[in-house]
Amino acid sequence: xxxxxxxAERIDEAISHYPVMKRSAALPVLHLLQEHFGxxxxxxxxxxxxRLGLEPINIHELVTFxxxxxxxxxxxxxxxxxxxxxxxxxxxxxxMDRLCRLTGIDRDSTSHDHxxxxxxxxxxxxxFAECLASCGxxxxxxxxxxxxxxxxxxxxxxxxxxxxx
Amino acid sequence: xxxxxVSYLEGRQPHARERRLVxxxxxxxxxxxxxxxxxxxxxxEALKSAFGRPPADIVDEVKRSGLRGRGGAGFxxxxxxxxxxxxxxxxxxLICNADESEPGTFKDRYILHQDPHQLLEGMIIxxxxxxxxxxxxxIREEFPEGARILERALAEAxxxxxxxxxxxxxGFDLEIYVHRGAGAYICGEETGLIxxxxxKRPYPRIKPPYFPAALGLYMCPTIVNxxxxxxxVKHIIRMGGEAFARLGTPGNTGTRILCVSGDVQKPGYxxxxxGKITMGELLNDxxxxxxxxxxxxxxxxxxxSAKVLRAGERFRIKRGDEQVEIGLEDIPMDFxxxxxxxxxxxxxxxxxxxxxxxxxxxLHNINAFYSHESCGQCTPCREGSLWMEKIxxxxxxxxxxxxxxxxxxxxADQIAGRTICAFGEACAWPTQSFVLKFREEFEACTDPAxxxxxxxxxxxxxxxxxxxA
Ligand SMILES: Cc1cc2nc3c(=O)[nH]c(=O)nc-3n(C[C@H](O)[C@H](O)[C@H](O)COP(=O)(O)O)c2cc1C
Ligand code: SF4
Ligand code: FES
Numbered sequence: 228x229x230x231x232x233x234x235a236e237r238i239d240e241a242i243s244h245y246p247v248m249k250r251s252a253a254l255p256v257l258h259l260l261q262e263h264f265g266x267x268x269x270x271x272x273x274x275x276x277x278r279l280g281l282e283p284i285n286i287h288e289l290v291t292f293x294x295x296x297x298x299x300x301x302x303x304x305x306x307x308x309x310x311x312x313x314x315x316x317x318x319x320x321x322x323m324d325r326l327c328r329l330t331g332i333d334r335d336s337t338s339h340d341h342x343x344x345x346x347x348x349x350x351x352x353x354x355f356a357e358c359l360a361s362c363g364x365x366x367x368x369x370x371x372x373x374x375x376x377x378x379x380x381x382x383x384x385x386x387x388x389x390x391x392x
Numbered sequence: 393x394x395x396x397x398v399s400y401l402e403g404r405q406p407h408a409r410e411r412r413l414v415x416x417x418x419x420x421x422x423x424x425x426x427x428x429x430x431x432x433x434x435x436x437e438a439l440k441s442a443f444g445r446p447p448a449d450i451v452d453e454v455k456r457s458g459l460r461g462r463g464g465a466g467f468x469x470x471x472x473x474x475x476x477x478x479x480x481x482x483x484x485x486l487i488c489n490a491d492e493s494e495p496g497t498f499k500d501r502y503i504l505h506q507d508p509h510q511l512l513e514g515m516i517i518x519x520x521x522x523x524x525x526x527x528x529x530x531i532r533e534e535f536p537e538g539a540r541i542l543e544r545a546l547a548e549a550x551x552x553x554x555x556x557x558x559x560x561x562x563g564f565d566l567e568i569y570v571h572r573g574a575g576a577y578i579c580g581e582e583t584g585l586i587x588x589x590x591x592k593r594p595y596p597r598i599k600p601p602y603f604p605a606a607l608g609l610y611m612c613p614t615i616v617n618x619x620x621x622x623x624x625v626k627h628i629i630r631m632g633g634e635a636f637a638r639l640g641t642p643g644n645t646g647t648r649i650l651c652v653s654g655d656v657q658k659p660g661y662x663x664x665x666x667g668k669i670t671m672g673e674l675l676n677d678x679x680x681x682x683x684x685x686x687x688x689x690x691x692x693x694x695x696x697s698a699k700v701l702r703a704g705e706r707f708r709i710k711r712g713d714e715q716v717e718i719g720l721e722d723i724p725m726d727f728x729x730x731x732x733x734x735x736x737x738x739x740x741x742x743x744x745x746x747x748x749x750x751x752x753x754x755l756h757n758i759n760a761f762y763s764h765e766s767c768g769q770c771t772p773c774r775e776g777s778l779w780m781e782k783i784x785x786x787x788x789x790x791x792x793x794x795x796x797x798x799x800x801x802x803x804a805d806q807i808a809g810r811t812i813c814a815f816g817e818a819c820a821w822p823t824q825s826f827v828l829k830f831r832e833e834f835e836a837c838t839d840p841a842x843x844x845x846x847x848x849x850x851x852x853x854x855x856x857x858x859x860x861a
Contacts, residue, residue, distance in 0.1 A: 244569040247610050253591035254574055292593045295533040295575030311495045312696060312757045313653035313743055357761055358495040359534050362653035363660050372536040
């Protein structure tokens with residue numbers, strides 16, 4: 228694992244926020260690693276465990292539990308479309324279908340354990356997320372860290388084009 | 393204290409029936425998350441006045457205000473704080489629950505993204521009151537921008553001496569850190585949250601004995617409060633507990649933010665005095681009524697876990713010493729009335745369904761949420777939530793059998809009351825109430841006559857329950 232100095236410093240800083248118990252820094256460290264590498268490998272799990280003085284299983288069980296952690300590489304832009312009720316009523320499932328069609332993503336390959344699929348050109352990946360706490364402005368989605376509201380299916384193409392540049 | 397006139401962005405002006413306290417600065421013209429804006433508006437004055445009083449006084453003030461938690465359960469905040477034993481030798485922690493993930497709820501989002509210092513001021517006062525020197529804001533991972541805004545606000549507050557050692561020369565020390573979740577709904581449940589903050593899977597702890605106020609973070613006394621609750625503390629100190637208690641209705645004091653989504657003309661957030669408006673006023677006056685040509689069919693009043701209410705249903709409630717019968721639109725939006733109507737005010741998320749919706753389809757969407765989010769510790773919840781999803785799934789796909797209606801209900805009945813945390817109830821209540829109140833739709837979509845192929849045109853009205861709205 229090649230951890231650049233700046234990342235190592237951010238990890239040290241994160242750990243310092245938990246003066247009572249280093250283990251509490253598990254989620255923040257995993258977030259930093261995932262942000263840097265795009266997803267979490269077995270190496271990242273082992274590295275995190277040893278950095279926090281834990282067994283790898285203590286970290287592995289987090290990566291497999293929390294939907295926010297990924298074990299495979301996402302696209303350059305990772306899209307999370309809200310699946311839940313208010314957005315579904317506003318058309319978020321149509322949005323999902325349209326995004327998949329436009330990016331050439333086949334969601335049939337997804338499952339509970341592999342929730343997202345990547346486009347053939349590697350630019351986009353898509354998954355459903357549960358209620359993103361903006362139910363009044365659905366359908367909503369996240370593209371990496373950017374939040375988008377009122378993204379009806381007819382706006383799917385413009386959304387993708389915004390990131391295609 | 394200088395509190396200037398506020399104007400709001402075009403199209404985002406509060407409704408005349410609103411009473412903006414916590415949401416005063418949301419969509420405000422010329423407002424930013426910077427500390428300078430907050431200070432220019434009288435920010436951190438409540439903190440300074442709190443520091444001039446003994447902590448026990450602050451707890452009493454909050455008790456007098458009658459404030460009830462805005463996270464879901466509506467538990468009196470002052471009473472919760474009072475559970476911290478002053479003689480306890482262990483450190484005390486405070487956690488702000490910013491996990492906001494109950495479907496239908498979207499209020500904390502705006503506070504976190506537009507008014508972070510209000511939350512910090514409320515938190516610092518609360519920490520001073522309960523004697524906490526270390527606090528965390530547990531924010532859901534899907535608010536990355538919110539987390540950055542909070543980090544910046546914390547840095548500003550530190551550099552102005554509102555955080556750190558010897559705050560404002562009072563001798564009081566406090567550090568607050570942001571902790572990001574990782575996309576799991578169960579982290580909103582306070583003991584699951586605590587496990588998550590300890591770096592573990594967020595498996596909720598059993599109560600008793602693990603009441604956070606006794607055995608919380610690192611097995612120390614811990615106060616967990618919702619974002620909106622902690623913001624209210626600032627206003628209670630600013631205006632006094634008694635003045636706060638005059639807002640709203642007795643036992644249901646102050647304001648609260650209602651989030652309306654689904655089938656209304658103008659969905660959105662509305663800060664209202666608790667119990668001062670009815671469901672009908674909320675949906676018709678504030679939200680512009682049903683969509684053209686539609687009628688309201690049902691309302692889920694407090695986040696997706698709350699039991700559904702049906703249009704036309706009659707409710708018996710107490711008004712003064714009298715028992716009166718009221719309809720859906722007459723229900724005052726407060727904790728106690730919604731509870732006597734057999735549901736709950738919950739998180740303030742009001743989801744509206746009109747007559748274009750198939751109730752089995754709606755329930756299936758809700759069931760899919762709970763089966764995905766069950767933490768899996770308790771067999772009834774883990775297995776039951778999955779079975780409920782499977783059954784509603786095959787119902788709306790046209791593969792149901794008549795016995796499914798009773799099976800669905802019995803699965804739900806076997807979850808509620810038999811689990812470690814309240815998620816068990818949260819996932820059983822939708823199924824129980826939907827099947828009870830909209831039985832005909834569930835029966836229609838499992839009736840072999842309706843499933844016969846080719847389609848019988850006379851059955852179209854029934855068959856529509858099979859298809860997604
Ligand atoms: C399954 C479940 C999910 C919850 N999610 C949240 C949440 O997202 N935000 C929140 O503030 N409270 C949530 N709660 C309620 C918390 O457990 C806790 O009661 C609350 O944070 C206490 O704060 P309050 O007294 O200020 O309301 C949830 C409870 C359950 C059972
Ligand atoms: S009720 Fe469900 S969510 Fe709560 S602890 Fe049990 S399995 Fe987990
Ligand atoms: S249902 Fe999509 S944000 Fe809540």
